[in-house]
Amino acid sequence: MVNGGCSVCGSSEVVYRRRYSGEAFCRRCFLENMVSRVRATISRYELLKPFDKIVVAVSGGKDSLSLLKILYKIEKDFPRASLIAVTIDEGIPEYRDEAVKNAVKYTGNLGIPHYIFGFKEFFGFTLTEIIENGIADIINLQPCTICGVLRRKALTLAARKFEGTVIATAHTLDDIIQTYFLNVLRGDTRFTPIGIRREAEGVIPRVAPFRLIPEYEVVLYAYFSDILFQTHVCPYAERSMRDEIRAFLTKYEEKFPGSLFAALSSFENVYMRSMQKDMKCRMCGEPTSREICRACEIEEKITQRLKR
Numbered sequence: 570m571v572n573g574g575c576s577v578c579g580s581s582e583v584v585y586r587r588r589y590s591g592e593a594f595c596r597r598c599f600l601e602n603m604v605s606r607v608r609a610t611i612s613r614y615e616l617l618k619p620f621d622k623i624v625v626a627v628s629g630g631k632d633s634l635s636l637l638k639i640l641y642k643i644e645k646d647f648p649r650a651s652l653i654a655v656t657i658d659e660g661i662p663e664y665r666d667e668a669v670k671n672a673v674k675y676t677g678n679l680g681i682p683h684y685i686f687g688f689k690e691f692f693g694f695t696l697t698e699i700i701e702n703g704i705a706d707i708i709n710l711q712p713c714t715i716c717g718v719l720r721r722k723a724l725t726l727a728a729r730k731f732e733g734t735v736i737a738t739a740h741t742l743d744d745i746i747q748t749y750f751l752n753v754l755r756g757d758t759r760f761t762p763i764g765i766r767r768e769a770e771g772v773i774p775r776v777a778p779f780r781l782i783p784e785y786e787v788v789l790y791a792y793f794s795d796i797l798f799q800t801h802v803c804p805y806a807e808r809s810m811r812d813e814i815r816a817f818l819t820k821y822e823e824k825f826p827g828s829l830f831a832a833l834s835s836f837e838n839v840y841m842r843s844m845q846k847d848m849k850c851r852m853c854g855e856p857t858s859r860e861i862c863r864a865c866e867i868e869e870k871i872t873q874r875l876k877r
C-alpha cells in the first residue's frame with residue numbers, strides 16, 4: 570500500500586502512485602483510469618474509427634490480453650465496430666504453447682472470435698526449425714529479428730483473410746522508445762512513427778493504443794485484472810539487442826520519471842519533419858523504404874536455404 574488517499578475517489582486504499590504525474594490510485598480507479606487513458610490516446614491520434622473491423626494481435630502475453638480487454642470495454646460504445654483476435658504461432662515449444670492456451674481461454678471468456686495462424690502455414694517453416702538447422706546463423710540474423718519481422722507480415726496476411734480495416738498491437742510506450750533507439754544505433758536514418766494510423770491504398774494500417782502507457786502500468790493493470798502471466802520465457806530473448814536497450818531505459822526512467830514521454834516527444838517532433846513517402850515492396854505491396862521489404866527479404870533468404 571502507498572500512503573495518502575486516492576486522487577480520484579479519496580479512498581485510503583491506495584495501491585499505486587504515478588511518479589511522473591504525482592497521482593495516486595486505488596485499485597478500482599487505476600483500472601478505470603487505464604481505460605480512460607487508452608480511450609484518450611485513440612481519440613488524440615484518431616487510431617480507430619466507429620465502423621472499424623479491428624484485428625487485435627493477441628500473443629497470449631499480459632500486454633496483448635490487457636489490450637484486448639480494454640478495447641472490448643471501449644468498443645461496446647461503438648456497435649458498428651467489431652473485434653477479432655489473431656494469434657501468430659512462430660513455433661517455439663512450451664513458450665508459445667502456453668501463450669496460445671492463455672489466449673484461447675481469455676478470448677473465450679470475452680466471447681471474441683479468435684484465430685490462430687502459424688509460421689508453418691504462411692512461410693513453410695517455424696522459427697525453431699530455422700534456428701536449430703543453422704539457417705539463422707548462415708544468414709546472420711538474430712532470432713528476434715526474424716521473428717519480429719515475419720510476425721508483422723503474418724499479422725497482415727491474417728488480417729486480409731478477415732478483411733480487417735486496422736490492426737491493433739499492444740506496443741507500449743517502452744516498446745516504441747526502444748525501437749526508436751534501436752533504429753538510431755543501427756544507423757537507420759529513415760523514420761516511420763510507430764502505432765499511428767497511416768492510411769494508404771491497399772494497406773491495412775497498424776495502431777498502438779498503448780503508445781502513451783508505460784510498460785509497468787500495463788503489468789499492473791494485468792495483475793489487478795487477474796490476467797494470466799506466462800511462466801515460460803522465450804528461449805531466444807537473451808540474444809536480443811533490445812534487451813540491452815530495455816535495461817538502460819528502465820533504469821533511466823526509474824531515476825528520472827517521465828523520461829520516456831520526453832523521449833517520445835523528441836523523436837516524433839524531430840522525425841515527423843523528415844518523413845518521406847513510403848514506396849511499396851515489389852513482392853508483397855506493403856509500404857517500405859526499399860525495393861523489397863525486410864519481411865520478403867528475410868523470407869526469401871530462408872526459403873532459398875531450405876531448398877538447398
